Amino acid sequence: xxxxxxxxxxxxxxxxxxxxxxxxxxxxxxxxxxxxxxxxxxxxxxxxxxxxxxxxxxxxxxxxxxxxxxxxxxxxxxxxxxxxxxxxxxxxxxxxxxxxxxxxxxxxxxxxxxxxxxxxxxx
Amino acid sequence: xxxxxxxxxxxxxxxxxxxxxxxxxxxxxxxxxxxxxxxxxxxxxxxxxxxxxxxxxxxxxxxxxxxxxxxxxxxxxxxxxxxxxxxxxxxxxxxxxxxxxxxxxxxxxxxxxxxxxxxxxxx
DNA sequence: CCGCATCCAACAGGATACTG
DNA sequence: CAGTATCCTGTTGGATGCGG
Numbered sequence: 001x002x003x004x005x006x007x008x009x010x011x012x013x014x015x016x017x018x019x020x021x022x023x024x025x026x027x028x029x030x031x032x033x034x035x036x037x038x039x040x041x042x043x044x045x046x047x048x049x050x051x052x053x054x055x056x057x058x059x060x061x062x063x064x065x066x067x068x069x070x071x072x073x074x075x076x077x078x079x080x081x082x083x084x085x086x087x088x089x090x091x092x093x094x095x096x097x098x099x100x101x102x103x104x105x106x107x108x109x110x111x112x113x114x115x116x117x118x119x120x121x122x123x
Numbered sequence: 124x125x126x127x128x129x130x131x132x133x134x135x136x137x138x139x140x141x142x143x144x145x146x147x148x149x150x151x152x153x154x155x156x157x158x159x160x161x162x163x164x165x166x167x168x169x170x171x172x173x174x175x176x177x178x179x180x181x182x183x184x185x186x187x188x189x190x191x192x193x194x195x196x197x198x199x200x201x202x203x204x205x206x207x208x209x210x211x212x213x214x215x216x217x218x219x220x221x222x223x224x225x226x227x228x229x230x231x232x233x234x235x236x237x238x239x240x241x242x243x244x245x246x
Numbered sequence: 247c248c249g250c251a252t253c254c255a256a257c258a259g260g261a262t263a264c265t266g
Numbered sequence: 267c268a269g270t271a272t273c274c275t276g277t278t279g280g281a282t283g284c285g286g
Contacts, residue, residue, distance in 0.1 A: 011227055016151070018226035018233070023146005025259075028139070041268055052260055057269065067236025078267040079266085088232055095225045099218040103141035104134055109211055110141070113190025148279075164248055175280055180249055201247040202286080250285080257278075265270075 021066065022096055026051055026059045031085065032100075034069060035093055038084035068092060144189065145219055149174055149182045154208065155223075157192060158216055161207035191215060 021027055026048070033039065033047055045056055060083055063069040068089035074080040085093070144150055149171070156162065156170055168179055183206055186192040191212035197203040208216070 012152070014230035015223045015226045016148070017230070019151055019222065020146050020148075022222070023143050025139070025143075028142055029135075053269075054261090054271095055259060058259085065237055065240040066233050067240075073268095076267095077266095079269085081268060088229065088236070091229070092225070095218070095222040098221055099142065099145070100138045102215070102218045103138045106211065106214070107137035107140070110137075110189050113211070114188055117188040117190075176249070177251095177281085178279060181279085196248095199247095200286095202249095204248065248286090250283105252283085253281085255278105255280085258276085260275080261273085263270105263272085266268095 018092075021062065022099075024059075026055055027063065028096060028100070030056070030059050030063065031068065031089060031093060031096070034083060034085045034089070038072075038082045041081050041083070044083065063089070144185065145222075147182070149178055150186065151219060151223070153179070153182050153186065154191065154212060154216060154219070157206060157208045157212070161195075161205045164204050164206070167206065186212070 029048055029051075030044060033044060039047070041056070041060075044060075045051065045053070048056070051059075060069065060071070064071050067086055069083050070086055072082040072084070074082070152171055152174075153167065156167060162170070164179070164183075167183075168174065168176065171179070174182075183192065183194070187194050190209055192206050193209055195205045195207070197205070
């Protein structure tokens with residue numbers, strides 16, 4: 001006998017799940033780089049700049065697990081691994097970019113608010 | 124002599140700034156509750172459920188600093204504090220809810236991908 | 247009622263060194 | 267080249283107690 005509000009808590013889980021993935025330090029950057037087409041591990045590493053090997057691996061594993069990117073290994077020597085957005089990943093990019101665009105358009109207002117807030121505190 | 128790419132790094136800062144705020148544990152929940160109108164501190168605390176006093180305070184301060192909510196103190200005894208979305212806050216809600224809706228619509232696909240991924244690893 | 251201060255556990259994330 | 271393993275740090279967030 002499932003409570004009728006079950007879907008509510010579940011929905012919250014779903015939403016904050018996605019939001020936290022989007023909010024972590026590198027995911028959005030990686031996904032948007034992959035938006036231009038498939039890239040190899042080190043191509044990603046270089047075009048991003050500042051990301052550690054560990055975090056790139058971790059981020060990509062998470063994205064792969066959630067079905068946002070595919071990982072293709074070419075068994076050559078030296079090895080070569082391509083990462084590419086799935087359909088799901090490209091669809092995610094739409095609302096995420098909308099949010100990004102909003103951020104760009106309104107960052108000045110946010111910065112102004114911060115300056116105002118900090119001014120009323122420090123001195 | 125500012126480098127011509129300056130705005131690029133700045134843009135990144137702006138975007139990841141907003142994304143991290145949105146991605147933290149409670150911000151979106153708080154903002155969406157406030158979407159229905161102003162609420163007092165403990166009203167928020169109760170309708171959310173599971174948030175600690177400390178985190179609610181921290182979250183609200185951050186939102187206030189960034190200009191997303193206003194904080195109104197009524198100097199009564201006992202004190203009463205109302206929080207309300209600003210115009211900026213309400214505008215933020217638009218792309219954020221779009222992302223939330225996307226999450227709800229696609230959570231099944233994500234869960235399926237996770238199940239597939241985990242199945243191919245454990246045994 | 248509102249919120250700050252403190253302590254503490256858990257985790258995110260960076261640097262480095264080592265493998266196939 | 268593309269990882270895995272290890273260590274170490276800062277930050278996040280929960281619990282509790284005090285104060286206006």
